[in-house]
Amino acid sequence: MSDILVVTWDGGGAVAPALGVATELRARGHRVHVLGHPSMCHLIESHGLIAHPYREARPWQPHTRRGAGRAGLAYLATCLDRGIGRDVTAVLRDHRCHVAVVDCMLLGALAAVRRAGVPHVSLVHTLYRYMRQELATGPFGAAAALTGLRPLRLWDRADRVVVTTAPSLEPPAALPANTRVVGPIVPAAAPARSPGRVLVSLSSLYYPGQVEALQAIMDAVEGLPVPVVVTTGGAVRPDEIRAPAAVEVRGHVPHARLMPEMSLLVGHGGHGTSMQALAHDLPLVILPAFDRSDQPLVGEALQRAGAARVVPRDAGPATIRAAIDALLSPGPHRAAAARLGAEIRAAPGAAAAADEVENLL
Numbered sequence: 001m002s003d004i005l006v007v008t009w010d011g012g013g014a015v016a017p018a019l020g021v022a023t024e025l026r027a028r029g030h031r032v033h034v035l036g037h038p039s040m041c042h043l044i045e046s047h048g049l050i051a052h053p054y055r056e057a058r059p060w061q062p063h064t065r066r067g068a069g070r071a072g073l074a075y076l077a078t079c080l081d082r083g084i085g086r087d088v089t090a091v092l093r094d095h096r097c098h099v100a101v102v103d104c105m106l107l108g109a110l111a112a113v114r115r116a117g118v119p120h121v122s123l124v125h126t127l128y129r130y131m132r133q134e135l136a137t138g139p140f141g142a143a144a145a146l147t148g149l150r151p152l153r154l155w156d157r158a159d160r161v162v163v164t165t166a167p168s169l170e171p172p173a174a175l176p177a178n179t180r181v182v183g184p185i186v187p188a189a190a191p192a193r194s195p196g197r198v199l200v201s202l203s204s205l206y207y208p209g210q211v212e213a214l215q216a217i218m219d220a221v222e223g224l225p226v227p228v229v230v231t232t233g234g235a236v237r238p239d240e241i242r243a244p245a246a247v248e249v250r251g252h253v254p255h256a257r258l259m260p261e262m263s264l265l266v267g268h269g270g271h272g273t274s275m276q277a278l279a280h281d282l283p284l285v286i287l288p289a290f291d292r293s294d295q296p297l298v299g300e301a302l303q304r305a306g307a308a309r310v311v312p313r314d315a316g317p318a319t320i321r322a323a324i325d326a327l328l329s330p331g332p333h334r335a336a337a338a339r340l341g342a343e344i345r346a347a348p349g350a351a352a353a354a355d356e357v358e359n360l361l
Contacts, residue, residue, distance in 0.1 A: 002361050003031045005097040005118075006049075007088055007109045009078060010037040010060060012205045013272030014103050017125040017164045017353075020185035021101055023047050024350040025357060035091055052091050056083035065206050072292070076140065079105045080147050085112035092116050099360045104131060104161070107149040114157060119360040122158040123353070126271040127165055127301065128181075129174060130294040131155070138292065159360050162353045165271065166278070166343050169301050180356055183347020186272070187256040189279035191341060192263060196226035196328060199262045199282075201255065203270055204233035207289045211240050213313050217266055217287075218243045220320035226328065229258060264327050266320075268313075269295030274302060281341035283333045284308040285323045287315065306336030 004025055008018035022032045026048055034044045035052045037060050044051035058081050060074070078084075085108035091097070092113070100113045100120040113120040124131060135141065136151040144151055155161055161179040163170060170181050200217050202210055214232070218241055221228045228247045232238050238249045255276050259265070265277040268289040277284055286308050288295035302308035309323045327333055348355075 001029050001031055002099070003033065003095050003097045004357065005088070005091055005095070005100040005113075006032060006034045007084070007100065007102040007106060007113075008034065008036045008040070009084075009103060009106060010039050011078075011103075011105070012203060013270050014105065014125050015040070015043070016272055017123060017185040018101070018103060019044070019047055019049070020350040021123065021162075021353045021357065022049050024354040028354060028358070033091060033095055033097060035087060052087075054084060054087050055090075056086045057081050058083060071207060076143055079107055079140070080144055080149055081106075082108045082111075082147075084108045088112040089116060092118060099357055101162075101357055102158075104155060107144055107151060107154055110154040110158065111149055114154070119159045121160045121162050121353075121357055121360070122155050124161060124163040124165075126294040127297055128161070128163045128170060128179065130297045134292075134297065135294075140292075160356045162356050164349070164353065166275065166340055167347065168340070168343055169305070180352070182352035182356070183349045184272075184275035184279065184344050185349045185353065186276045186279050186344065189256075189276070189341075189345060190260065191338065192260050192280040192282055194261045194263045197262050198224065198226060198228045198264045198266060198324065198328070199255075199258055199277075200228060200230040200266045201233070201273060202235075202268045202287075203289050204235060204252070206235035209313060210289070211236055213268075213287055213289075214241045216315065216317050217320055218247065219317035220324060221247060222317075224321075224324070226263075229262075231255075231258070264324065266324065269293075269299040269310075271295075271298050274298055274308075275344060278302075278307065278337055278340045279344045281334075281338045283327045283337040285320070285327055286310045287313040287320070289313055302340075305340060306333055307340055308333075 006022045033050045038053040041051040104122045104124045163181045259280040266285045269286040286299035299310040
């Protein structure tokens with residue numbers, strides 16, 4: 001048995017891959033410590049893992065409502081937070097962990113494990129080409145460099161970079177030598193059974209314009225001849241939207257409970273939600289929430305693969321309805337989603353990620 005540290009944050013799609021790897025390592029007999037925001041401790045412990053709440057990290061509330069500028073600054077502050085690095089150092093000191101798995105966005109944590117000389121994996125929960133070609137070279141990378149945290153340098157100096165996306169979406173020729181693409185880490189899935197049912201689910205984190213986007217979707221599905229289920233997560237209250245009488249509106253419901261009975265997802269292009277939908281062979285209508293996030297690139301990649309249609313987040317009901325009608329109909333998009341679904345279900349995911357961690361012990 002080895003002590004392994006997993007460092008994550010309450011950042012929507014970042015959580016499931018981190019806990020998926022941690023749970024697999026625990027099943028192999030390792031003692032797994034998970035360091036994250038205090039709001040995550042109950043979830044971490046429910047997986048049988050050892051929870052360590054951040055003590056010196058900046059406060060982070062994923063459902064706090066901020067304008068676009070303030071929301072971007074809050075994300076940046078969390079990713080560059082050297083307080084997280086100090087928390088990492090404390091756990092490594094107190095528990096003598098043999099290897100660490102660190103969320104790729106947490107640059108302060110990556111710098112701390114490198115200073116400590118602990119072998120480590122940088123865990124990527126989206127398309128790595130977005131991280132390298134857009135995030136690291138844009139305003140995020142420039143701001144990080146001003147603090148001495150250079151993203152490309154930290155990722156390239158990690159012992160391993162484990163990327164949890166579908167291999168066909170990540171061209172291997174563009175990847176550094178320390179990178180392994182293991183496939184999405186999603187709950188076990190099978191092709192969905194529904195002949196016609198729509199799931200609407202935007203981000204579990206609040207973003208400006210989210211209520212308006214949900215309302216536009218509600219107006220778009222008025223009169224749709226198939227059942228519609230909407231989950232608002234923790235970011236929006238169900239009573240904040242006016243839904244048609246035939247639409248079922250719920251708060252937070254795990255996607256694994258709903259997707260087996262769906263035939264289409266209307267979402268925001270979050271990588272984790274999109275991969276989970278595809279694992280059930282569901283095509284997607286995508287309204288990217290943030291222009292500078294990975295969501296536009298995820299939508300573009302899935303649209304190019306034939307499994308999705310992207311519409312602007314401020315699209316009107318008529319545009320959204322046209323996309324929904326098109327993807328509810330038979331067509332090549334269903335075969336494209338099924339091809340990606342078969343690839344995701346066959347990928348080793350958490351098992352391969354755990355193998356990479358154990359190779360560093």
